[in-house]
């Protein structure tokens with residue numbers, strides 16, 4: 574009798590959190606360390622917002638945005654140890670999608686239920702051997718609810734805005750810190766209060782407070798959790814790891 578093969582379950586690590594918590598850089602470093610695939614789900618929402626601008630689709634036109642999401646001609650060209658190159662309809666938009674404006678527009682299109690559904694399969698297609706590290710807002714709650722390891726990064730609004738300011742200054746973009754904090758506040762509020770897939774930790778996620786940690790230290794804490802402590806969900810205070818119960822996520826008021 575032919576032997577029944579066990580289905581192969583491709584492992585996924587989800588890293589969710591608000592913008593400026595460092596989840597993108599942490600996920601990318603972790604993927605490199607493990608030799609796994611990497612999905613920056615925020616980039617998909619950003620590309621969609623850019624495509625809407627290009628095709629003059631209003632950010633309130635859910636039906637048209639759903640169709641755009643469904644047929645979006647986008648490629649992510651992976652690079653070991655670096656963020657992927659993003660190509661929209663043949664054009665390199667890797668840097669264009671990283672502006673604050675596009676980030677805000679991505680948050681607006683991301684609040685539309687039909688758009689989120691249209692992007693689901695595209696995100697799940699990144700789950701390939703040997704494994705996937707992915708970051709976003711709803712990776713652990715909606716897109717990969719069966720992921721074995723889920724993390725949620727936290728940082729104070731001041732630290733998040735400072736980190737963002739530094740990133741923008743390195744790119745030669747000048748912005749005002751107070752404006753940046755306001756924008757983060759608005760974006761958090763929208764991402765947390767939307768009716769579908771709001772920004773929140775999964776019930777089985779581990780929260781990491783990153784204010785006083787470097788990116789490398791966050792990756793170390795994640796590896797530590799993967800090796801031993803997970804399941805127990807109780808960590809020495811010095812690790813900055815906690816359960817996500819009672820956690821205050823963003824800066825929404």
Ligand code: DC
Nearest residue numbers: 592614615618679680683709710711
């Ligand atoms: O992670 P990011 O800053 O690149 O994401 C930009 C916006 O995209 C974010 O404010 C909300 C939206 N987004 C989302 O709704 N769901 C995700 N999984 C990732 C991003």
